Each structure stands twice: as C-alpha cells, then as structure tokens.
Amino acid sequence: MNLLEDLHWRGIVYQQTDEVGIQETLEKEKISLYCGVDPTADSMHIGHLLPFLTLRRFQQHGHRPIVLVGGATGMIGDPSGKSEERKLQTTETIQHNVECIQKQLSHIFDFEGNNGAMMVNNYDWAGSMDIVTFLRDYGKHVGVNYMLAKDTISTRLDTGISFTEFTYTILQAMDFLHLYEKHDCKIQIGGSDQWGNITTGLELIRKMMPEGSKAYGLTIPLVTKADGTKFGKTESGAVWLDPEKTSPYEFYQFWINTADADVIKYLKFFTFLIKEEIEVLEQSIESEPHLRKAQKALAEAMTEMIHGKDSLEQAVKITEALFNGDIQKLTATEIKQGFKDVPSYEHTTGEEIGIVDLLIAAKIVSSKRQAREDVSNGAIYVNGERVTETGYVISESDRIEGQFTVIRRGKKKYYLIKY
Known part of the structure; x- marks a missing residue:
C-alpha cells in the first residue's frame, strides 16, 4: 500500500486540489510539505492533531515536513469558524504561545536525518513587512471578488468582519508562497476549514512564480463522534x-x-x-x-x-x-492526577480525627447516624482499605506522603482529604 492508498484507507483525505498531480509528484520525488497552527493559546488540544499526524505519515515515507507556528497570523486571527472578531493578543503572549506549541510539536516529528522536520515561524518573514509592501507585492494579486467567494469570509459578511481578519487569507497564502520559494514546499496540509486559505496560497504561487510552477493542497476531514457529540x-x-x-x-x-x-x-x-x-x-x-x-x-x-x-x-x-482499589500503591503525585476532579476537603489542623467526624466535616455524609451506619456496614474505605470500626481514627499513617487520604464511599464515590 503506497502513501496515498494508506491515507484513503484511513479515511484521512477530504479534498485534494489535484489528485493526479499529487500522486505523480509523490511517485517521482521526495518533497517538502507543510502544515501550520496559530498560537491562539499556550497549548494545542487534540483537535489540532490530525493534520500534523498526517504530515508525520509523509515523513515516514521519506518526505520532509515543515511545521509552521503562526507568530504573525496568530496576531491577526483566522475568521474561519467564528461568528465574531477574535480578541487580539499582545506580542509577548503570542511569543510565549509560540514557544509552548513548538515544544509540543517536537514530540511528534523526527528532526534528524535527510528528511528531518523543519520548524518555522511566519513572524520571521511577515512580522516586519510594511503595509505598502504587503499591498503592492501581495494584495495586488488577490481580487476582492475572489476573497468574497471564500466560505471563511462569506459566512462572516452578515455578522461583520474587520479588514484585519479579511486579509488573513492573504497572510496565510504568503506562507505557502514563501515556503515554496525558499524550501521548494509543494503541498500544504490543513483541516477542511482551511481549504479557502490553501487555495489562496496556490493562487499566489500561480501568479507570482514562474509559469509551470506546481503546488498542491490536501485537506483532512473534521473528526466527529458516532453519537453526534463534539470530538475532543x-x-x-x-x-x-x-x-x-x-x-x-x-x-x-x-x-x-x-x-x-x-x-x-x-x-x-x-x-x-x-x-x-x-x-x-x-x-x-x-x-x-x-x-x-x-x-x-x-x-x-x-x-x-x-x-x-x-x-x-x-x-x-x-x-x-x-x-x-490499591490506592496505597500510588504516590502523592499520582494521587493528584487521579483524583484531580473528585470532591476534596482540606483538614487544616495537625490533629488526628475520627472517621465519623471526618465524614461529616468533609460533607461525605449528612449526619453522624448515616456516618456510623456506612462505617458499620462496610461502605467506607480509607486508601482502599475497608474500615468497619466507628471509633477508627485517621492518623499520620493514613496520610500518603503526608499530603492526602483517599476516602471511598460505596463502589465508586471518591473523596480526597488534603493536609
């Protein structure tokens, strides 16, 4: 199974600008191709993963991935999928986000060898560009009617779109042109919502590069769940x-x-x-x-x-x-991870406390009568061990690394006692 056959079997390919051209190019040579992400937060989430993992599949077949973090485009904001303007972030925040995301992406790609991944930041070529250069050298090649036909823009016309976000697609197109010219980058990969931005890049390449220049776009389907709820x-x-x-x-x-x-x-x-x-x-x-x-x-x-x-x-x-139920095998760090979202109670004194009083104080039960019944009936566990004596006292030995005691009521209701 070749690369494209594998991608189709996996259901990863959504759209291609030229299926035959992509197939012929991949069969003929090892290429460079890229995928980008804007640093709108200091972390990616799993909804960002699929295009980059697809890029990694190309690397496994000998092609060179270019991983772009949008330090410049992140300052503007992609209008795609939004009904209103994004809140602009400071340069310092964007730079912090860039560094965090670059670190996360480094876990996915191999940066060594002949086809080692390259990581780039579009702020390096777009950040210092003056407005006259932008308008003369790039804006002149992209018609307003062409941009208005893009879904990312047309869907915003009723609710309103600023000139800033209106020009986003040109900025992203500049990325494709820059990478094509400087690194012979032949393909851009993106989510299905990036089709308009990708094709604008191809339009710039067609108009600004020598006749016969070949570049392509490939998009990934939106990840959905079978029950209709949102993935991730x-x-x-x-x-x-x-x-x-x-x-x-x-x-x-x-x-x-x-x-x-x-x-x-x-x-x-x-x-x-x-x-x-x-x-x-x-x-x-x-x-x-x-x-x-x-x-x-x-x-x-x-x-x-x-x-x-x-x-x-x-x-x-x-x-x-x-x-x-082997809670005592866990370290305090592991307790913190495993019980992050369970109800908790902070026991502020250094004194020992009886199990009945603790169940009341931590609001695990509503009355002493209920507390005594639960303990006597074997429904209460301390760090995984069943406690049946109503006179049981929570002591230093019940504190995992002196920080936590885990109380379980019944089969699944956990509570975390912090010290």
Missing part, C-alpha cells in the same frame, strides 16, 4: 496536550473511554499502527469486547506519543490502582 471535549472542557492543563492520566482516560463505534476510526486517524494490526483489533471488538483491546491500544499509543513512556506507565498504574 469532556465534561471539564478541551483535552489539551499540555500536561498541566490535561494530566497524562486524564489524557489516557479520554482515549481509553472511546466508544466501540469510534475506536477503529480513531486508531486509523491518530495512530501509526498498520492495517493488519488495526484489523486484528477490530475483530477483538466483535469477539471479546469486554477486554477493550482496541481502546487500550489507542490510549497507549496516544499517551506515549504526546507525553512519553514514563507518563504512559504512570497513567496505566493510576488506572489499575483505581480499578483494583
């Missing part, structure tokens, strides 16, 4: 690549909780498992769904890729400890 969202919000925003454990949990109806599609989209491996996992969903082998393969592949092997092992350890 949880109850607590977006699934970020930054471990401070979404811990490796939470990241792992997102993938391992993928529905059977979605997991094979996500394995094709996001992992580098080959066709035969994915087909075996697809069979396991039919023959032994309770083992969730496909979900585990997806969660392990994604967590190791984004956060590394050590973080994956930690995420698996936390998951198994919570499933088995």
